[in-house]
Amino acid sequence: MDFSIKSADKKNSLNTIKTDCIVIGIYENGKPTDEAIELDANGIVTQALDSGDISGKAGSVLLVGSPAGLSAKRLLLLGLGKKPIGEKDFRQAIDTAIKTLKPLNIGDVLIALPFNTLSNRDLSWSIYCILSEFHSQLYRSDALKNQKEPSTKIQKVSFYIPSEDMTIAREALRHAKAITDGMTLAQDLGNLPANICTPTYLAKQAKTLAQTYKFGTEILDRKQIESLKMGCFLSVAKGSDEPPKFIVLKHMKGKSKEAPVILVGKGITFDSGGISLKPSASMDEMKFDMCGAASVLGTFKAIGELDLKQNIIGIIPACENLPSGHANKPGDIVTSMSGQTVEILNTDAEGRLILCDALTYAEKFNPAVVIDIATLTGACIVALGHINSGLFTRLDEQHDKLAGDLIAAAKSSNDPVWRMPIQDAYQDQLKSNFADMANIGGQPAGCVTAACFLERFTRKFVWAHLDIAGTAWKSGPSKGATGRPVPLLCTYLIQRENH
Template sequence: MKLKYSKGTITTVKADSIISFTFSDENLLKETTNRLDKFLNGQLNALISAGDFKGKEKELAVLYPTNSTMKAKRIILVGLGERDKITLEKLRRSCAVASKKAQSLKSETIAIEFPDYSLFKDKINETLDYFAQSIAEASVLALYKFDKYLTDEEKKNKKVKEVNIFSEKESNEIKEGIRVADIVCSAVYFARDLANAPANEIYPETLAKAAVNSGKKYGYKVKVLDKPEIEKLGMGGLLAVNSGSSKPPKFIIMEYNGNPRSNERYVIVGKGITFDSGGISLKPAQGMDEMKMDMSGAAAVIATMEAVARLKLPVNLVGLVPATENMPSGSAYKPGDILKTYIGKTIEVDNTDAEGRIILADALGYAQRYKPTAIIDLATLTGACVVALGYFATGMFGNDEKLMEEIKKAGEKTYERVWPLPTWDEYDQLIKSDVADVKNTGGRWAGAITAAKFLQKFVGNYPWVHLDIAGTAMLDKEYDYQPKGGSGVGVRLLVEFFRNKSKKK
């Protein structure tokens, strides 16, 4: 899909569908009616008079030009609700539903009339370029569907070939916002494709190949450690979780040096369980198919590396992904086993289905080699986090308030929102082991917190944030610009975080 920006008007732009916005305020709706009905022979006025369109949030009207001066087949008018109540997220959602409507009408080309920014800026308080970026992201992300394995063309989404955002006056700020959106959306699509792919397509070797190919294409270094190298490093956690699988583990190391003169270096770590059966502590059959998405943290990390490199941000960034399946077999690790990790700490295995934290222990320990400015890990780690926060917020844990606040700020802006949960010392007693340094589960209570406390033992004294994306990465239904299944969450959040860091250079 091509995303572009052009100079034009509603009469000069050629497209299958043009999307236009309106507020529900009487005077603003009247202005829209007067402007559009010149080409519509009074259709919009008739709809409004009949009470069939009021400009409410996400309300749609499909209108067909009667004036030969228009080059578009149809106009899709979408409501934004009252101007005083507008938010950037409401704009995103309205743009998303209009784009989906255009797609459902088999539009191959969609044009979006850039709205009058002066009507928004006192309410939204965002720069023009980010305003444009948000519109573009909402439209493109809404059009995603994982349908590569469908052979019935009728069941596939009609492929939109082009999204063209146009304005009457050319603007470099709008152009820049759309350039950034194009890169970010491509990265989110990449993460979604990796997460939604079945486990017979994406497993440790092919996940590593995806990272290698991305690095070659976009100019960041990728090194993949195979099992003998992982054994040499003493990554006993990753090796133990892998022991039940016929597919060998991989440890993926990605490096981007966007600011060689700086000593600052951030490390992002993603859980790469390409399929999680639970191992010997086997999961129930119902819902186990969703465990192909248990590498969503890894997908987000790889895609973020790609986006940061393509945006050429002046930051130094390392991405680490421990990748393996978690399978039951005669050689699988077992409850009661004691494992020695990369940094030497030992883990008592209480439950083999709490495997994500075990492989992250090795990766977080390895991250300390870089003497990082901060470590951020993303993992579909606990069902307890979904119970606590549902599908609308990522659980955030950490040891550095400033870092947590910066991530929270990026989350509010992108609407990939995070919510802090405590990591008080009292929770340590729940994962205390009699026979090892730490136990990999803490019982029934505070499951998301005890998982985070486990991880904290492997980050040293470095600033660290853990993002539990179990709810936000694997969605049980479709939302406005998020698909059912793998959402690609974390990419937009982290890109915004690192863009903010870049602006402070």
């Protein structure tokens, strides 16, 4: 779908623009927006309001066919709620507008809304919100179906923007398009079955991105991983016939000595639980256990599109977790790349085992910030449900700043997080009689002790952990990957560059 900006000036009067449909806003109690007033030269908006068929309540709509005096074929009056427009009302209105338009025989749409009258939101957010909603409603996961799902005929969407705001609008559109493209890649990868999306497949996707956007790339195989003494990662991988891959992507467009931001994504392409076998119900959803890796690849696609002037490195440890005669057994003790030993009390707590070696590997780059992204714990779903991703950092000035920056990015991108505690008192739950630590800390505060486990491997750099177990995919009739937290990660990097 093509998105563009159209200047609101004398050459582009709403009355003379040729399009299949113009979308204009109406405030609550039937008060027209400035755009509606501009378009009302022939009284068409006044007539529609006088009919009483639209009140202006958020999400109310009235479609007018063949509007007299307009070059547009249709006019969609959209209720926006009270002025200034609230974020919830705006999102509800956009949701309704797209649902109304997408089944119609409409090829192009012009959106002429009062983007600068939102409460506590700006033009850039409005444009991102609209692209995000189009993406959400129009994304399809039918690549492997012989009979595809019906698709909308909408091919072009334009934003009617005051001429003085054109520069801001174009930049906002560029950012929003890159983010949604990154989400699409993350969703496509997450939705593929595990017999297709293997560690080798993820490595090929990384190579394709590297070729397209001129990233540096390294794909380490089993022997190279063994030479790095990543005993925890290899212990998980050895239960499967699929070879593990350790994927590194490098976008080095910052200053030569600038410390990089590192994104580490969990890449378990299928998680059976290993010897600690998961229940069979919903086990098919464990193909989504690589959504952390998918989010890193999706974010790198956006980074490439935006050509950010930063040094950014992506690290993805990828393997399967399966039961076999070679698989980890409860009670096994393995040695991490850091030299610390781990007693494996539960083989289904494998994500932290592959991540701990990846986090140790990140030390070699002397990073400014490391953020790991993982579908790590069911306990995070119990704590936060499916709305907020869990955000974990240490409690000090540097980490408080990182947490604040991520929370701000989350709010800007409609990709919410909630900061969770991570304190030394929880570390006691990871004590082992036989190794430096156990890989689980029992049921209480399960997502916290998982973060505490990872924290032991991050003490040489500033670090945050995102537990996306509750937000990376949906179950039930709408089953599928969400593409989160690509919007959060991209927005964080964009805001970091701007400041």
